[in-house]
Each structure stands twice: as structure tokens, then as C-alpha cells.
Amino acid sequence: MTRRTETLLVGFASLIAAGGVAIVTATTQGTVGLDAAAAGAAHLAAFGGMVIACRLWAPASSRLLLPVVALITAVGAVEVFRIDPDLGRLQRWWLLLAGLIGVLTLWLLRHRGVEALRRFRYLFLLGALGLLLMPLLPSSLPLGGATVNGSRLWVRLTVGDRAISFQPGEGAKVLIVIFLASYLADRRRALAEMPRTIGPLRLPEPRQLLPILLAFAIAFLVLVYQRDLGASLLLFIVFVALLYTATARATYLVAGGLLAGAGAVGAANAFSHVAVRVAGWLHPFSDYSGSGYQVAQGIFALAEAGLVGTGLGNGSPWLIPAAATDYVFIAIVEETGLAGGLALLAAYALLITIGFGIALRSGDAFRSLLAAGLTIALGVQTLLIVGGVLRLLPLTGITLPFASYGGSSLLANFVLIALLARVAHEERL
Amino acid sequence: MRQALRRIALTLAGLLAFSGIWLTWIATDAATRFRTDPRNVRAQEGSYLPGAGRIITADGVVVATDATDGGRTYPEGPTYAHLIGYTAAAGRRGLEESRYADLRLRNDDSITDWLLGLGGSEGRQPDDVILTVLDPLQQAARDAMSGKTGAVVVLDVATGAVLAYVSSPSYDPNRVAAGTLDPEDAVDAVIDRVADRVLPPGSTFKVIVSAAALDAGVAPSTTFPDAEEYLAPGSGAPIGNAGGGFCGDGGTLTLAEALVVSCNAIFARLAVDLGADLIVRTAEQAGFDAYIPWETGAARSSLAASGLLASDPGALAQTGIGERDVRVSPLHMALIAAAIGNEGLAMRPYVVDSIRTASGDIVHHSDPAPLARMFAAGVAADLLEMMQAVVARGTGTAAAVEGLIVSGKTGTSEGSGGPHAWFIGVADDAGHKIAIAVVVESGGSGGRVAAPIAAEVLRAWRDR
Numbered sequence: 001m002t003r004r005t006e007t008l009l010v011g012f013a014s015l016i017a018a019g020g021v022a023i024v025t026a027t028t029q030g031t032v033g034l035d036a037a038a039a040g041a042a043h044l045a046a047f048g049g050m051v052i053a054c055r056l057w058a059p060a061s062s063r064l065l066l067p068v069v070a071l072i073t074a075v076g077a078v079e080v081f082r083i084d085p086d087l088g089r090l091q092r093w094w095l096l097l098a099g100l101i102g103v104l105t106l107w108l109l110r111h112r113g114v115e116a117l118r119r120f121r122y123l124f125l126l127g128a129l130g131l132l133l134m135p136l137l138p139s140s141l142p143l144g145g146a147t148v149n150g151s152r153l154w155v156r157l158t159v160g161d162r163a164i165s166f167q168p169g170e171g172a173k174v175l176i177v178i179f180l181a182s183y184l185a186d187r188r189r190a191l192a193e194m195p196r197t198i199g200p201l202r203l204p205e206p207r208q209l210l211p212i213l214l215a216f217a218i219a220f221l222v223l224v225y226q227r228d229l230g231a232s233l234l235l236f237i238v239f240v241a242l243l244y245t246a247t248a249r250a251t252y253l254v255a256g257g258l259l260a261g262a263g264a265v266g267a268a269n270a271f272s273h274v275a276v277r278v279a280g281w282l283h284p285f286s287d288y289s290g291s292g293y294q295v296a297q298g299i300f301a302l303a304e305a306g307l308v309g310t311g312l313g314n315g316s317p318w319l320i321p322a323a324a325t326d327y328v329f330i331a332i333v334e335e336t337g338l339a340g341g342l343a344l345l346a347a348y349a350l351l352i353t354i355g356f357g358i359a360l361r362s363g364d365a366f367r368s369l370l371a372a373g374l375t376i377a378l379g380v381q382t383l384l385i386v387g388g389v390l391r392l393l394p395l396t397g398i399t400l401p402f403a404s405y406g407g408s409s410l411l412a413n414f415v416l417i418a419l420l421a422r423v424a425h426e427e428r429l
Numbered sequence: 430m431r432q433a434l435r436r437i438a439l440t441l442a443g444l445l446a447f448s449g450i451w452l453t454w455i456a457t458d459a460a461t462r463f464r465t466d467p468r469n470v471r472a473q474e475g476s477y478l479p480g481a482g483r484i485i486t487a488d489g490v491v492v493a494t495d496a497t498d499g500g501r502t503y504p505e506g507p508t509y510a511h512l513i514g515y516t517a518a519a520g521r522r523g524l525e526e527s528r529y530a531d532l533r534l535r536n537d538d539s540i541t542d543w544l545l546g547l548g549g550s551e552g553r554q555p556d557d558v559i560l561t562v563l564d565p566l567q568q569a570a571r572d573a574m575s576g577k578t579g580a581v582v583v584l585d586v587a588t589g590a591v592l593a594y595v596s597s598p599s600y601d602p603n604r605v606a607a608g609t610l611d612p613e614d615a616v617d618a619v620i621d622r623v624a625d626r627v628l629p630p631g632s633t634f635k636v637i638v639s640a641a642a643l644d645a646g647v648a649p650s651t652t653f654p655d656a657e658e659y660l661a662p663g664s665g666a667p668i669g670n671a672g673g674g675f676c677g678d679g680g681t682l683t684l685a686e687a688l689v690v691s692c693n694a695i696f697a698r699l700a701v702d703l704g705a706d707l708i709v710r711t712a713e714q715a716g717f718d719a720y721i722p723w724e725t726g727a728a729r730s731s732l733a734a735s736g737l738l739a740s741d742p743g744a745l746a747q748t749g750i751g752e753r754d755v756r757v758s759p760l761h762m763a764l765i766a767a768a769i770g771n772e773g774l775a776m777r778p779y780v781v782d783s784i785r786t787a788s789g790d791i792v793h794h795s796d797p798a799p800l801a802r803m804f805a806a807g808v809a810a811d812l813l814e815m816m817q818a819v820v821a822r823g824t825g826t827a828a829a830v831e832g833l834i835v836s837g838k839t840g841t842s843e844g845s846g847g848p849h850a851w852f853i854g855v856a857d858d859a860g861h862k863i864a865i866a867v868v869v870e871s872g873g874s875g876g877r878v879a880a881p882i883a884a885e886v887l888r889a890w891r892d893r
Contacts, residue, residue, distance in 0.1 A: 241437050245433045246430065247433075289720070296468070301471075302455060302456045302459040303464040338456055341452050342453070349445045352438070352442065352445070353442065365430070368430065372434055372437070375438075379441040379445070383441065383445065387448060390448060390451055390452055390455055
């Protein structure tokens with residue numbers, strides 16, 4: 001694939017972003033205005049910036065990566081705008097900022113590459129923990145925590161009489177993956193040695209595991225304390241999957257599975273807001289107006305979808321609570337049908353395939369683990385929220401990467417993509 | 430490391446593929462089951478072809494159809510008003526609202542429609558909604574309630590099918606459809622007193638206290654000392670019997686006899702002796718403070734503010750005779766009676782039997798479904814026997830109908846404009862059972878006012 005094709009595809013995604021918004025405004029307001037042009041321009045600016053940054057500082061990177069991300073982002077941006085035009089306009093600014101952060105990430109790594117990150121791994125761990133702890137700051141401070149929907153995972157920065165909210169946990173996800181990749185790259189041989197056995201299970205030296213278990217326990221406790229089940233589950237699965245990747249020892253998978261099972265049962269019993277979500281998941285219609293309302297509305301939206309959906313602007317996705325964040329996938333399916341939903345899933349499958357391809361080609365353990373960890377995080381996050389809205393799993397309030405409304409999520413995921421692009425570049429040098 | 434990574438990549442890709450398969454399945458399933466669900470607002474907001482189907486009772490009486498001028502018309506007028514509701518400029522109500530989508534053809538802009546139109550065919554015809562209601566029962570209930578304020582509802586015990594559904598006073602939905610009556614101006618007539626209005630159940634609540642006692646090991650033959658009144662510990666006001674004096678001869682009464690004569694002093698004491706926990710648990714099992722699924726929505730019944738009964742024996746004693754904060758709808762009391770007649774199992778109430786095409790093919794049929802196990806089978810059998818004695822020789826004799834085995838319980842509860850008269854019961858015609866609940870607001874005594882109304886409706890059922 002040539003650079004020209006990459007540019008063309010990114011331009012095509014921007015056209016989808018502009019055209020989608022144009023269709024939405026035409027069906028809902030009867031006019032096509034500046035919004036469509038602004039959507040296309042913002043898209044082109046953010047991804048054009050990334051394409052140029054890649055040419056300058058990661059020229060050997062995969063050419064498929066950015067077009068796929070641009071496509072998913074375009075579909076998400078159109079649907080978010082459709083659900084709430086104000087959120088859609090806000091999301092445009094987040095997209096521009098995210099593009100800038102992505103470019104900045106590539107620029108920072110231009111000389112020494114991702115190798116530079118390795119030296120600072122404990123700094124990243126500390127940073128991640130700091131970010132995770134931030135929502136617990138008192139709400140009265142200018143920079144304080146805030147509780148939304150029973151979970152305390154937001155930080156509100158108050159400047160004068162304006163306030164900006166963000167979820168620092170999204171950034172922590174990337175920082176923790178960097179830390180884990182770096183740590184595991186150094187220690188994987190020791191971790192894979194399993195001199196002790198209990199029955200069929202082989203166990204490593206306990207002291208090898210101590211720091212990583214400690215890091216994990218802190219992150220886990222903070223998240224449970226903030227009652228953010230989704231992010232907690234995401235970090236845990238990424239952690240176990242990376243440990244398994246680094247050591248190829250099934251022991252870690254078995255132990256992780258047992259821990260996750262115990263944690264899930266414990267959380268369902270210990271936290272009323274988790275129990276409510278589980279009840280709404282299993283029996284949405286037995287408490288229709290209460291805990292089951294959101295899930296039931298999601299089912300009604302799916303009932304409307306059919307093969308090609310109601311058409312952009314012709315559905316009623318706003319009836320679902322949190323349609324632009326948790327339920328954006330269902331909203332897309334309602335208006336673009338099974339065809340749109342399956343195409344979007346295929347795009348995610350392509351994205352993680354590219355990510356794993358980068359990881360598999362890497363000769364160096366750190367880079368390979370880094371690409372693997374970032375890709376696993378993307379894939380697992382997608383599966384958790386898609387599975388949640390499709391009622392395969394209890395609903396966990398996390399975003400659909402690149403598609404949901406959410407500034408913190410978009411920023412973190414652009415850093416993630418920039419890192420992936422850089423790893424891909426370094427492999428081909 | 431590569432091998433492990435490949436496994437993880439394959440697992441994630443496999444799960445994504447499975448999500449796609451699952452999406453296809455769940456969307457198809459949702460489309461068949463929930464596209465016209467009464468709670469689905471999308472069904473109301475969709476775009477439809479002009480023309481709607483008819484609503485027809487189980488015995489073939491058309492109660493709603495399209496008028497020649499394009500609107501809707503309701504041939505039976507006020508008789509079915511609260512069940513059918515209306516489709517009018519003023520809005521939608523009742524089945525006309527909940528079955529709006531079932532009665533119409535979705536304008537899908539489909540190729541089929543386009544081709545049929547090209548071929549000069551009239552295209553598809555809208556479907557009809559067939560009810561479980563029996564017209565003679567509905568007419569009898571309406572006649573019995575004429576001039577009174579209140580409700581009558583009749584359920585098939587074994588299935589939960591609604592056989593009659595009357596709220597009085599009523600209104601003419603034709604006038605709403607024509608725009609000559611604004612429902613906002615006739616709130617008193619428009620309110621659905623079957624499902625949407627909750628009142629204190631009075632002595633009909635004694636079946637719940639009896640169930641709690643039977644559950645705790647008390648037998649129908651267990652004796653209790655007769656009393657003129659009961660003063661709960663720490664309470665200032667004693668609870669006396671209806672009409673004053675003793676319930677019996679001043680000696681002892683069995684639990685069954687206490688229910689037959691509806692003895693307030695014994696049931697108030699029984700509620701306190703059994704304790705708040707057991708009373709609350711029994712009432713909650715019978716559907717108090719729970720969501721009741723019903724076609725057009727039903728009010729929740731309530732027992733008492735949380736914790737009140739445990740801390741205030743006086744309130745518990747009053748609750749034991751269905752007063753204080755106990756509130757329940759006639760629909761819910763009919764469900765309780767039906768559960769007693771169905772070995773303790775309440776069936777989910779439903780009124781739409783099937784949806785038929787204009788040519789008579791059934792496209793959807795409602796299957797009876799259990800709602801809740803309200804009572805243990807043994808408890809329900811004892812209750813039914815005790816209630817049979819109530820009608821045979823107690824407060825409910827006016828509900829007796831020759832040829833039927835009628836079991837019931839009367840109630841007379843406090844109302845601001847005079848006592849509310851209640852009757853709940855089960856009638857057995859050679860094994861086929863129906864349950865009935867009657868309430869006449871500010872009507873007087875349950876035994877004298879509500880029980881005869883029940884008898885009239887049951888007679889119509891016997892002669893069906």
C-alpha cells in the first residue's frame with residue numbers, strides 16, 4: 001500500500017464524516033449547513049496531522065492503521081452528532097486536540113523511539129496511579145473529583161465559573177500498558193521459570209511476582225473504590241493477557257480466570273450499583289422503569305434496526321440513556337442496520353489484526369509487548385462495551401474506542417495509536 | 430511469546446466475530462418480539478400507512494374500528510372505554526395506545542409495497558386485535574355498576590385472561606375521537622379505577638393475614654379467644670369489631686370462623702402476634718410494593734412506609750385489617766383471588782388473546798404465563814375453603830350464585846366520603862374457575878353493596 005492510498009483513504013473517511021453530518025442535518029432540520037463542512041474539516045485536520053506526523057517521524061509505519069481509525073472515528077462522530085448536535089460539536093474540538101496530542105507523541109519519540117519510554121517505567125506507573133487516584137480528591141477543590149452515575153471516576157477542573165470534566169482512568173490505561181510491557185520485557189524469563197508446583201499448576205518464585213501483584217492490587221483497589229467496574233475489568237484482562245504473552249505460561253491464565261470470577265461475584269454482592277446492573281442485564285423487563293430501562297431501550301432500538309437500519313436521522317437513538325457514550329454502538333446499528341453494525345465490527349477486527357501484526361513482527365521483546373498490550377487494550381475495551389450493549393455481558397460503563405463521545409477516551413486512544421504507529425515504524429528500520 | 434500472542438489474537442478476533450453473529454441473532458429476535466411492544470415508544474412514533482384494524486372481543490363483538498370519515502369509532506361507546514381508550518387529536522389511551530403499532534401497517538417504503546402498488550393491488554390489510562373479554566360479562570358488570578363509582582374486574586384463574594374490565598363512571602370515547610369531549614375536562618370519568626386507583630382494601634386484606642398465619646403453622650381450626658376489641662401494645666386507640674360487641678358468643682373462634690365473620694379484634698391481634706416481618710413478607714409475595722405487568726400500566730400497591738410496621742404495633746394492627754397505609758388496586762385484588770383459586774400461582778394478566786390478519790390467520794397468540802407464586806399450594810387450598818364458608822354462611826352470602834361454588838371475602842374500608850365496599854372471590858363452574866374483584870367507592874358495606882354486584886356478574890358468566 002502506498003502513501004497515496006493512505007492519504008486517499010483518510011480523505012475518504014473525512015468525506016464520510018462530512019457527508020454523514022450533512023445527511024443528519026438534512027433529515028432532522030431540512031438544511032445542510034456549516035456543521036457538515038466543520039465535521040469534515042476537523043476530521044481532515046486531525047487525521048491529516050497524524051498522517052504528516054507519521055511521514056516525518058515514523059515513515060516506515062503501517063499505512064493501514066490510520067485509515068481504519070479514521071473510518072471508525074468518522075462513523076462515531078456522525079452518530080454522536082446525530083444523538084446530540086451539541087455533543088457532536090464539542091467532540092470536534094476534542095478530536096482536534098487528540099490529533100495534536102497524537103502528533104506531539106510522535107514528535108517526542110522522534111529521536112529515541114519507544115525505547116525512551118522504557119527508562120521511565122516507574123514514573124509511568126506512578127503517573128497512572130496518580131491519575132487513578134485523582135477522582136478521589138475532594139470535590140470542593142478547583143481540581144476535584146466528581147461522582148457520575150454512582151461511579152467516582154471523573155475529575156472536574158474548575159476555572160472561574162467554567163468546569164471541564166474528564167476521566168483520568170482512560171490515560172492511566174495507556175501508561176499502565178507501557179509500564180507492564182517494559183517490566184515484563186525485563187523479567188519475562190524469570191517469570192516463566194516455574195520451579196514450584198502445586199498439583200498440575202507450576203508456580204514462579206513468589207518474589208518475582210511481588211512488585212507486579214502490588215501494582216495490580218493498588219490499581220484494582222482504586223478502581224473498585226471508584227466503583228468503575230468496566231475499567232477495572234479492562235486493566236485486569238490486559239494485565240493477565242500480557243503476562244501470558246510474555247511468559248507463555250497457562251498458569252497465569254488459570255489464576256487470572258479464578259481471580260476474575262471471584263472478583264465478579266464479589267462485586268455483584270458488594271456494590272449495589274453493580275448488582276443493579278446485573279439485574280438489569282438478566283431481566284430488563286422485570287424492572288422496566290427502573291434498573292432495566294436502559295437495557296430495554298437498547299433492545300427496542302435493535303428491534304428497529306433490520307438489515308439496513310432506519311437511515312441516518314430517521315431513528316430515535318436518543319431514547320436510550322447514555323446513547324452517545326455507552327450505547328453508541330446500538331445507536332449506530334439502529335440507524336445503519338445490521339450492515340452498519342457488522343461493518344463497524346469488521347473495522348475493529350481489522351484494527352486489532354493490524355495491531356497484533358505489528359506486535360508479531362517486532363523482534364524486540366519490549367516493543368512487541370508494548371504493541372500487544374495496546375492492541376489487547378483496544379480489543380478488550382471494544383468487546384466489553386459491545387458485549388455489554390448486546391447483553392452478552394453485564395453493561396460496564398466504558399467507551400467504545402474512537403466512536404463514543406468522550407474527550408479523555410479520544411485523547412488516550414490517539415496516544416495509543418501514535419505509539420502503535422511508532423512501534424510499526426521501528427520494526428522496519 | 431509469539432505462540433501465546435497468536436492465541437490471544439485469535440481469541441480476540443474470534444470473540445469479535447462471535448459478537449457479530451450474536452448481533453445478528455439478537456437484532457432479529459428483538460425485531461420479532463419487541464417491535465410493537467406497548468412500552469416501545471418507537472412503535473408509536475413510526476410512520477404508518479393509513480387505516481387501522483379492528484378490536485374484537487372473544488365472542489366477536491367489534492369494539493373499535495375505522496370510521497368512514499377516516500377517524501376511529503367505538504360501537505360499544507362507554508362500555509369498553511377504559512380498556513380500549515381512544516385514538517384522537519387529544520392523544521391516545523388504553524389499547525388504542527398500547528396496540529397502536531399492532532393495529533397498523535408500518536410504512537417501510539418496502540419494495541414489496543411498491544410492487545403491489547404497481548400491480549394495482551390494494552396491498553396489505555391491517556391486522557385485528559382479538560381480546561379475551563366476553564361481551565355478556567362486560568355488559569353485566571357495566572349494568573351492575575351503573576350509577577355507582579368503582580370498578581369490576583374478572584380474570585380467568587387458570588390463564589390470567591381478563592374476561593371483564595369495567596370502571597365507573599365512564600365516558601364516550603366517540604366524543605373524544607370527534608373532539609367534542611376533552612379528556613382533561615372529564616378526569617373523573619376517564620381515570621381507570623381498575624388498575625390505576627389504589628384504595629385501602631379493608632377486610633379483604635384479612636386473606637393475606639390468614640395466609641401469613643397458615644404459613645406460620647396456624648391451622649384453620651386453631652382457636653383464638655373472642656374479644657370486643659384489641660389494643661395493640663403502646664397504642665392509644667383500640668380496634669373494635671364492625672357493629673361493636675363480640676364476634677361470636679364471647680368464647681373462642683377458629684381462624685376459619687374469624688374470617689367468616691370478619692373479626693377485626695382477632696385479625697388485628699393476629700397481625701401483631703405474627704410480627705411485622707411475616708406480614709410484610711407475605712404481602713410482598715402477594716405482589717405488594719411490586720411492579721404489576723399490565724397492558725395499559727398498573728399502579729403499585731403499597732403496604733406501609735419501610736420500617737413503620739416493625740416499630741409501631743398500633744400501625745401493624747391496623748394494617749392487619751387492611752387500613753392505615755395499605756393501598757391496593759382492584760386489578761391486584763383480583764390477581765390475589767385468582768392465585769388463591771389457582772393453588773397459589775398467580776398468572777400474568779392479559780387481555781389481548783391474539784392478533785389476526787383480516788383474512789383470519791393468527792399472527793400472534795398470547796400464551797398464559799405465570800406471574801408469581803403468591804401462596805404455597807396448601808395455604809391456597811385452606812384459604813379457598815375458608816372463603817367458601819364466608820359466602821356460604823358469613824359476610825359474603827349475597828355473592829352466592831346457584832349452580833356455582835363461590836368463595837370470597839368482603840371488605841369495608843374507610844373512605845373520606847363514606848366506606849368503600851369491597852368483594853373479592855373465586856367462582857367454580859365444574860372445575861373452570863374465574864376470579865372477581867369489585868369495589869364501590871364510598872358505597873357502604875362490602876357484604877351489602879359489593880357482594881350483590883359480584884353475584885350479578887357471576888350469574889352472567891354461569892349463563893354464558
